[in-house]
Amino acid sequence: MSASPVYLDAATAAPLHPVARQALLAALDDGWADPARLYTQARRARQLLDAAREATAATLGVRPDELSFTPSGTTAAHSAVLGGLTGRRRVGATLVHSAIEHSAVLHAAETHVAGGGTATSVPVDRLGRVDLDAWSAAVGAPGVALAALIAASHEVGTVQPVGVAADACTAAGVPLYVDAAQVVGRAPVPEGWSVLTASAHKWGGPPGVGVLVVRKGTRWESPWPADERESGRTPGVLNLPAVVAAAAGLRAAAADASTEAARLAPLVDRIRARVAAEVPDVEVVGDPDHRLPHLVTFSCLYVDGEALLHALDRHGFAVSSGSSCTSSTLRPSHVLEAMGVLSHGNVRVSLHRETTEADVERFLAELPGIVAGLRAEAGVVGL
Amino acid sequence: MPEEVLDCRGQRCPLPVIAVARRLPDLPVGTVVRVLADDPAAAVDIPAWCRMRGQEFVGRLDGPDGPAYDIRRRH
Structure with missing residues (x-):
């Protein structure tokens, strides 16, 4: 052919956005040092990380201290689910999720169930829309620690009624996690959530960068071994050049x-x-x-x-x-x-x-x- | 009881669906065909085929032969 x-x-x-590519190449020269250290090179890296966080938070309409970068969208989703459940383990051990969540969310749910927790899967209709009556009943049941709803299906494109689902969660006092991987940088991000994740290579950033946002006041506790980086939300040194590129790519994608x-x-x-x-x-x-x-x-x-x-x-x-x-x-x-x-x-x-x-x-x-x-x-x- | 059994065990989708589509027109309207199919996709695709073709999906049974799907010819 x-x-x-x-x-x-x-x-x-x-495909990598040209703005992201440019930022990646520049950051390879400027952002190789560990931003946690106390010397000149590290301070430069810290500035780049802070700027990336501020730009990404501004695009998403959140506070910079609510946003952490993760080593992938999958890690962000795992952290959102397991951290949201851990933070509310005194309330209950049930995760409510739609039947059409990304496999990263469902695999985290399996881990939760394997550890003795429970998960309630809420069905969708023929068009892939979550059943709101079933959703409201599920989140209103006793012992629900967290609810998870994908913003829009990554497989069939159906946008979920997140606003109505979020109202049901608010009424039940249950925090809502929204997987926004397919909407960030493309479509309006819904409101009403407590935890949100996204993935840079979906918007034209490089692979290997995820975003985890935990709103102030949300009971969320890191499910990982302790680490001081990224406000303690995700362990390990970030791939800073990729983070910088992801932030630049998001700003460009969101503008267009x-x-x-x-x-x-x-x-x-x-x-x-x-x-x-x-x-x-x-x-x-x-x-x-x-x-x-x-x-x-x-x-x-x-x-x-x-x-x-x-x-x-x-x-x-x-x-x-x-x-x-x-x-x-x-x-x-x-x-x-x-x-x-x-x-x-x-x-x-x-x-x-x-x-x-x-x-x-x-x-x-x-x-x-x-x-x-x-x-x-x-x-x-x-x- | 089904009047006809199609053994599609070991076949991957879309083969079980194709087997039904081939066989059903040879049978009188009203006939129930049982499809034995162990491919997990058959659980989705056999009812979906019935809906697309206007045939009746009677139901699924799980017996000693594994999953079985009953279909009634409607037209």
Whole structure:
């Protein structure tokens, strides 16, 4: 295939923003020292870290001392869940979460349950929206220490009713943790939460930087062995050049977010409409209206997801999939499962600032033939 | 009781769904087919196929043969 490759997996990792790249290179020269030490080089590193924290806090609308950087978005999510539960262990040992949280949240929940705690999973509807009646009942039950709700689904793009869910938490006196990985730098961050996390490589920062925000007054206690760094919230020396790049990338992404959303949302609408119209037996999933601006997911009946990913890759398209055959566990995506939608032949397309209309058009032009070819090979045409 | 059993154990999705889609049109309307499928994706994809195709998903049973899914041909 001679056409240039088209990267459509920003929800996994967005390409490094040029501003982040520039900041990363500068910080490699300036930010290598340990910011905790008391000499000139360390003071320079401390200044860079403080500036990164202030810029990131300003973008998120929080106080700098509420925000810690972590070695990844996954670590931030683990810290949010386990720290929120530890801080309220005298109140109870129940974690309430939606059925479609990121696996990092669900794995932290498993750790909690393995340690003797309990977890209540709240179902979603066919569009991937959390069941608010079930949510209110779950957070209102006795012994709930923490509730976790993803701001918008990383797999199907459905934006969750965080405001209403947060009101239920407030009424029950339960702190709310919001995983905002897919919205920070792209879409408005919801309100009403006590703990929030994000991940830099989702907004065009480098990999290996997460953000953990714990609002003042929240009962949160580090689940990790003691360490004085990052207000004691996350152990270990940070990758400071990456943190500096993440902060610069976020500021740039946030400045362009509404313009980019206005550009990408119609492209996603176009994908939703054209895929449904031009690929037979396809199910486009997720909420068509209350959704992320850059992400769309669909499943092709009778098509093997792994074969589809490889065929798209051969045509130059990088996408991801929630089909079981593409996961190391050979289980279908828990998000598609919770929604009750077709899980095989699944493709998630996620756009970013470098995605052009021509990229989307080429994808839409080639997809029907690729799916038809796989169906013909499998002998499933006309079923 | 099902009138027909499709043994799709050991097959990965979408193969169990394809097996149902191939077999169902040969059977009279009203027939119940039982699909034995141990791929976890079948639990999601068989009901989803029934919904997409307007066929009736009767239910899932877990017996000595592993998970089984009953489908009734509606049209």
